[in-house]
Structures are given as C-alpha cells and as structure tokens.
Amino acid sequence: MGLTRARIAVDAMGGDFAPEEIVAGAIKASAELDLDVLLVGDKQQIDSLVEKYNSKETASVEVIHAEDVITMKEEPLTGIRRKPKASINVAMDLVKGKKADAVVSAGHSGAAMASALLRLGRLKGIERPAIGAVLPTIIPNKSVIVLDVGANVDCKPKYLEQFALMGTIYSKYVLGNEEPQVGLLNIGEESSKGNELALATHKLLADNSQIPFLGNAEGRDVLSGEFDVIVCDGFVGNIVLKFAEAIGEVMLQIMKEELPKGWRGKVGTVLLKPNLRDIKRRIDRAEHGGALLFGVAGICIISHGSSRQGSMFNAIRSAKEAIDNDVLEKIKSYNNQRLESENNHTEAASASSK
Structure with missing residues (x-):
C-alpha cells in the first residue's frame, strides 16, 4: 500500500x-x-x-x-x-x-x-493477538520490539512462537534490521533455565528456521541493543514496559531538577541544549508512538x-x-x-x- x-x-x-x-x-x-x-x-x-x-x-x-x-x-x-x-x-x-x-x-x-x-x-x-511495544536501546538509532506487553496474561509456547515470527517481520521491514536477533525473556542465558513455558518455548524457537533465534535474554539485555525482538507473556511484558517508561520519566525529571542549579548549570543547559533534545527523543515514551496490535x-x-x-x-x-x-501482508505470507x-x-x- x-x-x-x-x-x-x-x-x-x-x-x-x-x-x-x-x-x-x-x-x-x-x-x-x-x-x-x-x-x-x-x-x-x-x-x-x-x-x-x-x-x-x-x-x-x-x-x-x-x-x-x-x-x-x-x-x-x-x-x-x-x-x-x-x-x-x-x-x-x-x-x-x-x-x-x-x-x-x-x-x-x-x-x-x-x-x-x-x-x-x-x-x-x-491463536492470540499480541501488543508489541518499541523501546529505545543504549545503541543510538536502534530500537527493540517487545511482545507481548499486555494482551495475554497467560500464554502457551505456541503463542510465543507466533509472537516471535510477527516481531521478526516488523523488526525487519519497519525497524530496518535485515537480520533481526530474537530473544526469549528469561531468568538466565542457559537453555536449561526458566519455568515450563520458557523451556518449551526455547525449543520451539530454536527449531523454527523462520525465526532468527539468538537465545534467552535476561532483564538487563532488553535495552542493551543485542536483541531486536524480545518475546514474553503479556504479564511479564507489561511490567517490563511500565518499568521502562518509568525509568525514562525519572531520568528526564532528574535532568530537569539537577541541570539548572547555579550559574554553571544554566550555562551548561544552554550549551547542552541540542544534546538534551536528543536524550529526550531517545528516552521519552511520547517519541516512540503507540504499540501495534499484532x-x-x-x-x-x-x-x-x-x-x-x-x-x-x-x-x-x-x-x-x-x-x-x-506489514499485514508480510505476516500473512510468512504465516x-x-x-x-x-x-x-x-x-x-x-x-x-x-
């Protein structure tokens, strides 16, 4: 279109x-x-x-x-x-x-x-829709899509496999990652870690040739830039999303409170204005639009x-x-x-x- x-x-x-x-x-x-x-x-x-x-x-x-x-x-x-x-x-x-x-x-x-x-x-x-949220990473101009972030509190391994496929397509064709790296959110990097859902999902993702699965991603990896797609159930994903949004708001508030202190702060604010604008663009949730319902x-x-x-x-x-x-037609084709x-x-x- x-x-x-x-x-x-x-x-x-x-x-x-x-x-x-x-x-x-x-x-x-x-x-x-x-x-x-x-x-x-x-x-x-x-x-x-x-x-x-x-x-x-x-x-x-x-x-x-x-x-x-x-x-x-x-x-x-x-x-x-x-x-x-x-x-x-x-x-x-x-x-x-x-x-x-x-x-x-x-x-x-x-x-x-x-x-x-x-x-x-x-x-x-x-079998189930998923809400995918695009978040910034520590790498400039690189984003990660996390799904599901709230549509499904409870998931089956098959749902997460489908989320991974849809997230891969979005990452490739919209976010511009030619070879998206998919991660399964878990409590450890090893394939043996996690609950029954994580263990069964890991096997499905590893066996699916359509999904460029890199392996498990821990919480600290979500915004690292190492992964382009993170899959999880909607309960965990919604907590991750709200926490990430809160961190961005806290950082912006801290900068507003600390930078203007004294004449040095005021001068520094003027000198750093372009940089501060870029920082706001990268971490402010308003800059990343809404979440796609996959x-x-x-x-x-x-x-x-x-x-x-x-x-x-x-x-x-x-x-x-x-x-x-x-995106819709590509998801249909891949599916x-x-x-x-x-x-x-x-x-x-x-x-x-x-």
Missing part, C-alpha cells in the same frame, strides 16, 4: 486528554506525514477543534460522527457490545469496510483489542492513555510505517509458509508411521 495515500481512522474520544490533544496530534500528522485522517467521535466537539488546529487547511481531515465512548471504567467486552456506535467501534468498522487502512486509539486498550478481534478478526494461524486482520495502534499531541503524532506515524511496509511447513511435517510423520 506504500504507493497510495494512507487513510487512518483516529479514535478522537479515546484518552485522558481527548479530544483536543488527539485532534491536534492527528492534524499535525496529516499535514506533515502526507496522509488522510478520519477523526471519529462527537462531531460537534471535533469540528470546533479542527477549525482551531487546521486554520490554514494544510491537513486532510474528515470527521466521522460516533455517538458513544467506551470509558476506562467499563469492562471492555461488555462496553463494546453495549455500545456498537462507540468511537472505537466506528473506527474499526471503517477499516473493516476498507474505508481506512488503520486505526489509532489512546482510549481503553482492552476495548480496542476486543473491538479489533470482534470486527476485524484474527489472522489465519494466529495478529488481527488490520493495522491497529494502541497509544498511551495519557497521550498528548506529540504521542498521537508518533502513534499515527507508526501506523503509516506499518501500512507503507505492508502461510509456517502453516504449510507444519502440514507437510504432519503428513510426512503420518506416512512414515503407516
């Missing part, structure tokens, strides 16, 4: 600072990234914000009315079913009807996932609930990158090869037993 102009549906009512910050970020993304934005939500509120932020009419924006919103207090599946006209449902329907190429939401992540599963469905051969039959980006204009801009940029690099290989293996084993 890289040759056509991307059309991205944005849940304008989702998030702590919706709709204003969401609309502002979406308009900025449309103007600067050359894409069409479909803002889904309360038309009256959104129209006034579009007039405010798109006064020069440099962005391509269409407002799609949705009469309901799934709140953070609602149980995801119940809310999705009770409110078919909620903004996240209307946005998903736009993708299902091929009127949009992707959905971006900073609203209830559970609702976004439930809506995607019900309306878009799972990809063939993918395994559903459509591009869906789940952004932070606290997203402001910058975060929404980068979440939409992430959606555009996934569209431009045909079909996996399924064919498994079927051939099963048939061969059946024939040899006769």
Whole structure:
C-alpha cells in the first residue's frame, strides 16, 4: 500500500486528554506525514477543534460522527457490545469496510483489542493477538520490539512462537534490521533455565528456521541493543514496559531538577541544549508512538492513555510505517509458509508411521 495515500481512522474520544490533544496530534500528522485522517467521535466537539488546529487547511481531515465512548471504567467486552456506535467501534468498522487502512486509539486498550478481534478478526494461524511495544536501546538509532506487553496474561509456547515470527517481520521491514536477533525473556542465558513455558518455548524457537533465534535474554539485555525482538507473556511484558517508561520519566525529571542549579548549570543547559533534545527523543515514551496490535486482520495502534499531541503524532506515524511496509501482508505470507511447513511435517510423520 506504500504507493497510495494512507487513510487512518483516529479514535478522537479515546484518552485522558481527548479530544483536543488527539485532534491536534492527528492534524499535525496529516499535514506533515502526507496522509488522510478520519477523526471519529462527537462531531460537534471535533469540528470546533479542527477549525482551531487546521486554520490554514494544510491537513486532510474528515470527521466521522460516533455517538458513544467506551470509558476506562467499563469492562471492555461488555462496553463494546453495549455500545456498537462507540468511537472505537466506528473506527474499526471503517477499516473493516476498507474505508481506512488503520486505526489509532489512546482510549481503553482492552476495548480496542476486543473491538479489533470482534470486527476485524484474527489472522489465519494466529491463536492470540499480541501488543508489541518499541523501546529505545543504549545503541543510538536502534530500537527493540517487545511482545507481548499486555494482551495475554497467560500464554502457551505456541503463542510465543507466533509472537516471535510477527516481531521478526516488523523488526525487519519497519525497524530496518535485515537480520533481526530474537530473544526469549528469561531468568538466565542457559537453555536449561526458566519455568515450563520458557523451556518449551526455547525449543520451539530454536527449531523454527523462520525465526532468527539468538537465545534467552535476561532483564538487563532488553535495552542493551543485542536483541531486536524480545518475546514474553503479556504479564511479564507489561511490567517490563511500565518499568521502562518509568525509568525514562525519572531520568528526564532528574535532568530537569539537577541541570539548572547555579550559574554553571544554566550555562551548561544552554550549551547542552541540542544534546538534551536528543536524550529526550531517545528516552521519552511520547517519541516512540503507540504499540501495534499484532495478529488481527488490520493495522491497529494502541497509544498511551495519557497521550498528548506529540504521542498521537508518533502513534499515527507508526501506523503509516506499518501500512507503507505492508506489514499485514508480510505476516500473512510468512504465516502461510509456517502453516504449510507444519502440514507437510504432519503428513510426512503420518506416512512414515503407516
């Protein structure tokens, strides 16, 4: 789809600072990234914000009315079913009807996932979806994708194998790693370490020729740059994600508090301003956009609930990158090869037993 102009549906009512910050970020993304934005939500509120932020009419924006919103207090599946006209449902329907190429939401992540599963469905051969978050590493301009970071609290080895395959494709075609190195998050480097899930998954990953498996990755390795893809269950992954985000926020806060002290600090701040800007770009979670929901039959980006204009801009940029690099079609192709290989293996084993 890289040759056509991307059309991205944005849940304008989702998030702590919706709709204003969401609309502002979406308009900025449309103007600067050359894409069409479909803002889904309360038309009256959104129209006034579009007039405010798109006064020069440099962005391509269409407002799609949705009469309901799934709140953070609602149980995801119940809310999705009770409110078919909620903004996240209307946005998903736009993708299902091929009127949009992707959905971006900073609203209830559970609702976004439930809506995607019900309306878009799972990809063939993918048993569970996974949320993949891109994090910075200590190596400049190098990122790592961690999945799952919250979609599945409990996992089977087969799920993690599928996560690894999808993460490999994303790392190669979107993050630009020609030979992605995949790691299984564990408590030790040795293949004999870990619980039953880790031991069984290690064998599956090592035996799968489609997955460039490097071995186990310990917690200290996640941001080392040694690995391009880290796989784990959603319980562990969500803890890793929240901890990494907190570390970034703590570092930024420490710099704000310590650098301006005294005249030397003020002079140093001025001299280091370009460097400080680069540091913020590397560790601020807003700079890394949202997380892609892997395994559903459509591009869906789940952004932070606290997203402001910058975060929404980068979440939409992430959606555009996934569209431009045909991530969905590549996952389908690789997965079909996996399924064919498994079927051939099963048939061969059946024939040899006769």
